[in-house]
Amino acid sequence: MEPSPYKATPRETAGFTLLLIAVTAAMIWSVWAFSGAILWAMVLAVVFSPLKERIQQSMPERAGLATAITLLIIVGGVMLPVVMLVEMILGEAAGLVSRLQSKSVDFPALFNQTVHSLPDWAQSWLHQSGWDNLSTLSDRVAANIQLLAQAVAKRALSIGADLFSYLVALLVALYLIYVLLRHGKTIVARAGAVVPLAPHRRAVLATNFVSVVRATVKGTVVVAVAQGSAGGVVMWVLGVPNALLWAVVMTFSALLPAVGTGLVWVPASLYLLAIGHVWQGIVMALMGAFVIGTIDNILRPILVGRETQMPDALVLLVTLGGLSAFGFNGLIIGPVIASLFLATWEMVREEQEHAVAEAQARSPGHPPATVPPAPAATAGEG
Secondary structure, eight states: OOOOSSOOOHHHHHHHHHHHHHHHHHHHHHHGGGHHHHHHHHHHHHHHHHHHHHHHHTSTTOHHHHHHHHHHHHIIIIIHHHHHHHHHHHHHHHHHHHHHHHTOSOHHHHHHHHHHHSOHHHHHHHHHHTTTOHHHHHHHHHHHHHHHHHHHHHHHHHHHHTHHHHHHHHHHHHHHHHHHHHHHHHHHHHHHHHSSSOHHHHHHHHHHHHHHHHHHIIIIIHHHHHHHHHHHHHHHHHTOTTHHHHHHHHHHHTTSTTTTTHHHHHHHHHHHHHTTOHHHHHHHHHHIIIIIHHHHHHHHHHHHTTSOOOOHHHHHHHHHHHHHHHGGGHHHHHHHHHHHHHHHHHHHHHHHHHHHHHHHHHSTTOOOOOOOOOOTTOOOOO
């Protein structure tokens, strides 16, 4: 490409910079409604791109067909199970609300039976706190039950009202997944060419992004689903009420390092012990500690391998912060931001060490300093 014969003045450069910022901000604002679809399309494209490459190796001249097959695998293996799970959760929640509103459950008999089945220390504590009186208990929890029922009903109505928006976002995500799988390398190359960073820095940041996304999805989401599924089966076998709902809660709690599934199986074990199901409570505790908890130690090294990992404390912090700031999308955004943060500051550290080494080398009477090489494309130690 020949250089332009016209050299822009500083005023024109400033004007073009403002124009570039304005149109970029307008572009982001115009597609912000689909930010979640764009994010998860990128995530799924990154995770499934190796599968697409393996499929294409068997049909080198059919890139479009290989991409379509990969997209069908994503739909059948990821999206349909998620939709079915959401439908089951909403159905169970709606059934619970219906039973509460129809008063088909004999609450006085159920309450008395539960209280009398508790051990003596639990009954004494309930009596001292006033929770063994059904009328007092009803006054305390009636408002909360009503609010819960209204929240569930409102959420169900909201999902129904926004069904068209969800369908549009799903179609956008599917289209973007196809485009990114088919032309991802070209898009990344063209986008990287306009990023004002040195090529080696772009490569490090891109490697960190891909590694963290794959590690988060494979080493966190898949493990969490496996732990939630195992916990749900155990709770269902042991007779824990609403096992499906608690399995979903366990799946989300498994996303939190250092806390994990114990947020669910420990209270479940205590609940079973409190109502007199001693052996069930013991089995729940043993299964939680030695089966559900062990899934993470077995599957994570297999799924993540040598991909980038960060300390558990940092992962916990950025995951909670990401979920608070960005909702469910923060599950990916938080670790990615942390990875890029660590990678950029690692670049700063390397530059400072090299600058010090060069200064010492130029200084008479000082031998050149040896700078230990930093690990390439890492965001922290696991």
